[in-house]
Amino acid sequence: MVALAGLHWPAVFDALVLERDAVLRGQLWRLWSGHLVHLDLRHATFNLAALALLAAIAARMRQLPALLRTSLLLMPLLSIGLLLAAPALQWYAGLSGLLHGWAAWLLLRHGGRIALAAGIVLAAKLAWEQIAPATGSMAFPVIHAAHLIGALLGAGFALIDRKTRHAARGG
């Protein structure tokens, strides 16, 4: 709903987009809301479709509540990481950074050979985006750094979670 509202009303987009100067002025909600707004209908459609598929996978794995809880931390950390890693970037909008975090988190939570193979594909894709960044057919610059930071944070959260659970079982 937020994604669609941002598309229809520029004022909503302006109030929610992750904007460096505004965050520095204290508008901290943008660290979360920037991931929810999109630049055009195609952008929103692709990201919302990926969100639905990843949510379905998480639900099948019975991990959706844990993933949503993790997202509350993943979103602001991804925003801060992006603003620090790309000092020239003034603003960012879109879910895909978070979705890459979800993918990495789910792969590590699932484990096994198939997850390992999928993880290698994900790592190769992220490396390729850094080496040869392509905008694809989108009508705006695609910020690939968000994908990389999101995946690293997602993997990091999954590993911390795994260690915590191991420690709890051991204790």
Add this chain to the structure above:
Amino acid sequence: MDHPRLSTTRRFARAFAVALATVAIAGCTSFFSGGGSRSGVSSSVVDYLYPPGTKFEPAQEGVPEVRLPARVGLMFVPSSRTPAGLTVADRQQLLEKVRDTFKAQPFIDRIEIVPDSYLRPRGGFENLEQVARLQGLDIVALVSYDQVANTGDTAASFLYWTIIGAYTVPATRNQVSTFVETTVFDVGSRTMLLRAPGQDQRDAGSTAIRASEARDELSRASFQAAMADMTTNLDGAILSFSERVRAEGQVKLVDRRSGGSWKGRGGGGSMLGWELGALLGALALLMLARRRG
């Protein structure tokens, strides 16, 4: 009711004032302290955009909107004569340097050099809009120049009419003075966004400047130095423009993609078609595995 004689005097005074203003504005270059002889070339942005007889008509009321990131055209203001010694390749090279300064700016989508043959001398905004439509431009950067080789026995200053007023360059005898200026306009709103001047003066020996080859070489070097000075000033002018827009809000910068306010360099994170396919495949595999298990 006015006395008839007084009224005639007033009418005469008014006509004289209008004539004086017209003469002052029509000529882009004037000289102080006569007696100095000169040869020079000029292309004035004032002459080009506001030829004599043009009435000033703002294109839109209220705060003008400029859509960014912009497609920018860079060109010399047309002139019947080019600076002595300056070849077409030189002019192209100089514009490329200016283009490089703009290129790094986040508000530029693309920037291209437009041949000045596309512009009609004294063509006004109508001509500029035609070129902008033809080339698909939102913003134009017009480079104008004035160069004077002062060969007389006495010193002479020259007065250059920039878009914001007169600019006096003091000169001495046997000297080449060059003034260049980049003036950036949003074509749709006919709004001047920023300007950056550059100038150079260099002396020659009293015999050397009279030799045409030496004068050509001096003119060329002076023009290139003035352009380099302007390119340096352009960086500052762009920075000052960004600060002015934020502080004073003279123009509204609109993001052409989102329709919201312009925020500088940015973008979106987006999934691609094949990634959706891969996720769909992963979900199908998971469902299959659960069914079998």
